Amino acid sequence: MGAVIRARGICTSYRTGFGLRNISFEIEEGSFVCITGPNGGGKSTLAKVLNGLVSLTGGTLEVCGLDVNDENNLDGVRRQLGLVFQNPDNQIVSVVVKEDVAFGPCNIGLEPEEVAKRTSEALSLVGMSEYASSPVTALSGGQKQLVSLAGILAFRPRIMVLDEITSMIDPVERRKILSILKDLVKNHGITVLFITHRFEECLAADRLLYIEDGVLVADGRPEDVLRSVIKASDRREENA
C-alpha cells in the first residue's frame, strides 16, 4: 500500500511563537500511527495542518494525493481525512445523536436517503446504533466521543486524525475506543493517526512519532521511540 500522507519540511508559524519546524514524514495507508510529545509541542497544530485548518508557511503536504496548501483541495482533503477533537462537547452540533452524525454528510449535499444510510452505518461501526434517537446530553463522555467518531466515519474517510480523544474519559471507555480504532484499521483499512499522552496507548500503535517544540524528534517502533525518549529525559534530569 502507498503513502496517504506525504509531509516534506512542513512549517507553520503562530503569533505566540509555537509552530511546526521542518517536519517530514510519510504515513502508509491502513496503518495505526500514534503521535505523542509534551504539551505545546505541536501535536494539535499538526492535526489541524493535516485537515487544512492551519496554513503552512513552508514545505509541502499531500493528503491522498491532494495538496493541502491549495484552497481548492480543502473540501476534498476534509472528505478523505476526518479530524476528531479532544472535547466532544465542543464539536457536537446537534441535540440528537443521529442528527449530529448526519451533520457532515448533509454539508456535502448528499441526498437524505444516502445521509440516513451513512448515519446508521457509522453509528453501527462504533456500536452506538441503539442510541441513534437519544439526546446527546444523556450520553457519557466516552459515548459522546464515539458519536464524534461516527460523525467523521459518516464521510467514509480514508484517514482519521484523533486529537487526544481519550484524555477526558474513563479507562473502560478508553479501552473500548482503542478496540474500535484497531477494528477500523484492521477490517476497514482506515489509516488512524492517534494523538495521545498515554504511553500504553502509544504501545498499541504500529509506529510512533514524537514531537517536541515543533520538531519531529523521533519516529519508529513505539517501544524504540519511547525508550529513547525516556533515556533522553533521564539524561536531561541528571544534567540538571
Added chain:
Amino acid sequence: MRDVTFGRYYPSKGPLHELNAALKLLFLVLYIISLFISVSYTGLCVCIIFIFLCIIVSRVPFKSVLRSFRSMIILAFVSSVIVCLTHADNGALAAFTVFVRLTCALCVSALLTLTTTPSEVADGIQSSLSFLRVFHIPVQDIALSVSITLHFIPVLQEEAEKIYNAQKSRGADFSGNLAKKASSVVSILVPLFASAFRRAGELADSMESRCYGSGPERTRLHSAGIHEADVLASLLFASYFLFTISVRLLLW
C-alpha cells in the same frame, strides 16, 4: 442556574414532537399575533385555554414547561409594571393584559423548543425563510446559528454552574444585597465568557473540518414533508385562529 431550562429539548413521542418544524414556527408566530389581537378578556381566555390544551397534547409535563420559562417571567412582570405606571386610566388592567400576553408568548416559545430539536428548528427556519435567498440573505447560516444557540444554552448553563461552584469553593461570597451580588457575578461572567469564546473557536474548527460551508447546498437527514398529522394540526390551528379573530370582531 440548574433551573434555567429555556431552549432545552424534551425527548418524547408526543404528537407535537412529530409535527413539521416549519409549521410549528408558523403556528408560533400566528399564536403570538392572536394574543395581541385579543383585546377582550374572552379572547385572552381562549388563548390561555388553547395553550393549556397544547401542553396537554404535547405530553411534556406541565412542570417542565413552567420551569422552562419561569426565569423570564421577570421580563413580563417588569413590562407590566411599566405599562401600569404609564397608563393613566385602568393601568392595573392594562398591566394584567400585558402580563398575560407575554407569559403566554413565553410559554408557547418554550413549548416549541421543548418539542423541537435545535436541528429541526434550523430546518424549519431554513424552509420558512428560504424566499429571503432572493435578496442574498444567508438563511442557512442564520438557521444554523439559531440551532447552535439553542443547543449551547444548557452547555453554558452547566459551565456557569461549574464556575459558580469553583469560585464558591475558593471563598467567593455570592450573598448580600443586589449591588454586592451584581459585583460578585463578575467572577462568574469573566471565565464564562472566556470559556464560551474558546468553545466557539473549537466548534468553528470542528464544523469547518466537517465541510460546513464547503459549497454544495446543505441537505437534511429527514425530508421535511407534510404528513396527515400536519394537515390535521393546521386545520385545528386555523379554527383556533379564525375563532380568535371572530371573538375580536364580535366584541369590538
